[in-house]
Amino acid sequence: MINLFHVFKYYIPGVSALADLSFRIKKGEFCFITGPSGAGKTTLFKLLFGAESVSDGQILVDGRNLSRIKGRHLALFRRRIGIVFQDFKLIDNQTIFQNIAAALEVKGEPYDIIKKKVSRALFMVGLEKKADKYTRTLSGGEQQRVAVVRAMINDPAIILADEPTGNLDSQHTQKIFNLFKEINLRGATVMLATHNTALFNMVKHKRIIELRDGIKQ
Numbered sequence: 001m002i003n004l005f006h007v008f009k010y011y012i013p014g015v016s017a018l019a020d021l022s023f024r025i026k027k028g029e030f031c032f033i034t035g036p037s038g039a040g041k042t043t044l045f046k047l048l049f050g051a052e053s054v055s056d057g058q059i060l061v062d063g064r065n066l067s068r069i070k071g072r073h074l075a076l077f078r079r080r081i082g083i084v085f086q087d088f089k090l091i092d093n094q095t096i097f098q099n100i101a102a103a104l105e106v107k108g109e110p111y112d113i114i115k116k117k118v119s120r121a122l123f124m125v126g127l128e129k130k131a132d133k134y135t136r137t138l139s140g141g142e143q144q145r146v147a148v149v150r151a152m153i154n155d156p157a158i159i160l161a162d163e164p165t166g167n168l169d170s171q172h173t174q175k176i177f178n179l180f181k182e183i184n185l186r187g188a189t190v191m192l193a194t195h196n197t198a199l200f201n202m203v204k205h206k207r208i209i210e211l212r213d214g215i216k217q
């Protein structure tokens with residue numbers, strides 16, 4: 001489903017954030033991307049989401065070359081991906097409910113279904129009582145949980161989660177992993193970036209890809 005062929009990324013000429021990265025991830029796999037800060041994890045996700053383009057090499061998702069997807073087609077492609085950004089990227093003058101519901105509204109889902117789906121998901125991460133709070137008033141850990149729910153509410157085929165439990169205690173980390181595991185069981189491919197190798201124990205069947213200075217180990 002996700003194929004990288006000799007991918008290079010240079011933000012600055014001569015300095016590679018990713019170097020000669022190749023791997024293949026099958027549909028339904030749960031894959032950890034690990035490595036210390038600066039290893040290239042976030043860069044990899046930016047490439048997979050089409051937020052940055054490769055400097056060299058190719059990325060195929062479902063057999064389609066990402067460098068050739070443009071404009072409206074890129075927007076449609078992104079709807080199949082749920083992404084949790086390292087810095088959350090929530091809309092801070094909207095409530096938790098509004099932030100999450102937006103992902104369902106673009107698909108034209110009826111309001112009562114939206115309401116039901118959002119309530120259930122918020123319950124799973126312990127935020128059901130805060131649905132009407134503005135996201136700017138939330139703690140870092142609460143914002144992180146909202147970002148995870150927003151990424152998954154659409155049942156995307158691919159989840160990209162960048163350090164999604166970095167601000168959470170062990171109890172909430174468990175809840176977030178329950179969500180990832182549930183969507184993975186339904187067939188979604190999950191890629192989760194973390195520098196915390198202790199998290200590997202949260203998932204039974206997994207792949208682990210380790211990066212260091214942009215190079216696969």
Ligand SMILES: Nc1ncnc2c1ncn2[C@@H]1O[C@H](COP(=O)(O)OP(=O)(O)O)[C@@H](O)[C@H]1O
Pocket residue numbers: 011012016017035036037038039040041042043044
């Ligand atoms: N926008 C950018 N401009 C220049 N260099 C960048 C940019 N983003 C990331 N880098 C560099 O690319 C390398 C990989 O960074 P990043 O992908 O954020 O790693 P990680 O997520 O594993 O911490 C680092 O050396 C970082 O400084």
Ligand SMILES: [Mg+2]
Pocket residue numbers: 041042043086162
């Ligand atoms: Mg990062």
